[in-house]
Amino acid sequence: MKMQRANQAFPAFLKQEAEALDQIIDQLRQARVAMHRFIEVRVGEEELVIPYRIYHQGYEDAFDHLTETQSILYSCLLTRHHDGHVRQGQLERILSVHEPWIVPFVFQLTGEYVIQILETVEAHLPKFDPVLYGRFIRDNQAYFQTTQARMISYWDCYYRRLYKHPSDYVGFRVFAKFREFSKSC
Template identity: 25%
Template sequence: MKGVRSIIKSEFPSHLKEDVKTVAAYLSQELSEGIRHGISEQYIEMRLLDGEKIRFPYRFYFKDEHVTFPAEFTKEQRCIYHCIYTRHYNGYIREKHVTSLLLEYPEELPDWVCSYLLSLSGEYIMEILERLYEMLSPRKNETIQAMSQMNSQQFLYIHDRMISYWNEFYRGRCPRYKQYIGKKLFEVCYGYTRRMEKQRIFVVEA
């Protein structure tokens, strides 16, 4: 079984290599109770604005995070830690670390942080979408919108997932999609427009 420390080296840009090593040494290697595999088989790949690719698991299942950081952790190291825990299986933990990330960067976000926030936006917990919209909508969001364009196929897939979860879980609470927080998040904060659908590539199986 791969431990979380063995896979995070591909989750962040190369210039953060030493910071990643520091954070990795702090992570739990103990699986949560009743869990046999620590890392999901599904991965998400994103291209950063300089062309470098990062790749991180859809979910991991290690024990809950530490309550406090070592005093010597830098801002980048704290944010690496927060990004990792946005992939945690516990939705409350994901939401907490999303909030922490956005508080660490009150203005423009680094592109590698944007990768994690975009990926999280296609998931099923409406409260996380609400928190993202609440904290991102007052900002310019130029980097996250550039990342949406850079990763247009992945972005459109994430957008589709958001709509599917609205239809499956939240249509009763919010019957009109135009009023759904996910739609607002993608359009106001991420720059989604119908014109982006023209960039979609359909793969036809032989």
């Protein structure tokens, strides 16, 4: 399976760093990307294409070859890893970065089934920049609705018996906060 280029997932001003990341990943021959599915979002004035899922092992070795910026880009991409533990670990690495292009990688994780990831996001919500998240949500309304619906579907399928009231489930609380962000700025 051919690797989607990293520079499609990030704004144009990061093109040089993303292309260098592509070369390093290619040299290590470690990554495969699910090309049949991807996530299209708007960040500022740019349309970005984020891989839905990345499959590879031994990704830790790549960090030794990356600059600080490339490392952040790579962590963003690894939030799309097939292993939920990897996604959560990389999420924790990028949560402190307050850039608009980080938001879609964090936001995508809130529509997935791993409750520990939702708990991590909720724990960090007080540190989120409401302006960044609010603008992203307003610029990507259909994506917001789809992601929220996916969260509700996973709650219904896996967690409804444990959390009978929506307010008891972390996903509903996270999305309530996101809705606040979208209205406040």
